[in-house]
Amino acid sequence: MNNILTAVNLNKTFDSLQVVKEVSLTIKNGEFVCLVGKSGSGKTTLLSILSGLEQPTEGTVSINGTSITDSSENELALFRRKAVGFVFQSFHLIPTLSAWENVALPLFPIKMDKEKRKKRAMELLCQMEIDHRADHRPSTLSGGEKQRVAIARALVNRPEIIFADEPTGNLDSETSGAIINILKHLHEKNGMSILMVTHDQDLATSADRIVRMQDGKVVS
Ligand SMILES: Nc1ncnc2c1ncn2[C@@H]1O[C@H](COP(=O)(O)OP(=O)(O)OP(=O)(O)O)[C@@H](O)[C@H]1O
Ligand SMILES: [Mg+2]
Known part of the structure; x- marks a missing residue:
């Protein structure tokens, strides 16, 4: 099985604080990996580097054979939009847009007429x-509904991998279970590769593999 993601010897320093320390990690195509660890251990920072939102101080990351640590900001932005889907704890939906418009938003830079964009958004909302x-509008939706919209948006450009940072962090346990089942379904039925940060040990057991961070290092 090929690796969808390969990270080698990542370090990240903010001012003099080293937050990610010599992290090497691979994710296989179609694998569902959970990243766990105490608050402040560097999970979000590592996820940002692996997904190309942030550059490491040292080290390399490639996704499906494309290096994302030596591309220009423009190349990287294009790559992120096409290859990567993001799901966040706080949903990050645009309040002035409807659910379908939020889902269609990542299609916007691509030349596609409004009808086609809406059709694609509706497929995913379905x-x-x-x-x-x-x-x-997002403000009229429940937390679980907002996260469904956010997952639909993450999928709209048919990404190769989904990065989720505590996607159930703002949800009650029942709704969390439903959201995890959606991610599991994407993994099992569609072969989606997923890297998910979670605090919840029970949810982490849904994954193929658990990666544990402690004080900036991957410890197991
Ligand atoms: N932009 C930044 N500038 C300076 N320090 C930062 C920055 N981003 C993160 N840090 C620091 O890096 C450390 C790791 O933060 P990070 O957000 O990656 O942790 P985390 O494991 O995701 O924590 P949590 O579980 O609370 O979300 C923290 O000490 C944090 O204060
Ligand atoms: Mg975090």
Whole structure:
């Protein structure tokens, strides 16, 4: 099986604080990996580096054979939009746009007419079983509904890997379970590669593999 992601010897220093220390990590194509560790251990920072949101101080990352640590900011932005899907704890939906417009937003730089964009967004909202809320603004949706919209948005450009940073952090346990089942389904049925940060030990057991961080290092 090929690796979707290969990271070699990553270090990240903010001022004089070393937050990520000599991290090497590979994720296989289609693998579901959970990243766990105490608050402040460097999980979000590592995820930002692996997904190309942030550059490491040292080290390299490649996704599907493309190095993302020596590309220009423009190349990187294009790559992120096409190859990577993000899901965040606090949803990061645009409040002035409807659910379907939020989902369609990453399609915007691509030349696609409005009807096609809406069709693609609706397909994903259907898949997430939230199409009946397509015209609603985020403020009128529940937490679980917002996260379904956010997952639909993450999938809209058919990414090769999904990065999720505590996607259930703002949800109750029942709703969390439903969101994890969606991610599991994407992994099992669609072969999606997923790297998910979670604090919840029970949720982490859904994954193929658990990577543990402690004080900036991957310890197991
Ligand atoms: N932009 C930044 N500038 C300076 N320090 C930072 C920056 N981003 C993160 N840090 C520091 O890096 C350390 C790791 O932060 P990070 O957010 O990666 O931890 P985390 O494991 O995701 O924690 P949590 O579980 O609370 O989300 C913390 O000490 C944090 O204060
Ligand atoms: Mg974090």
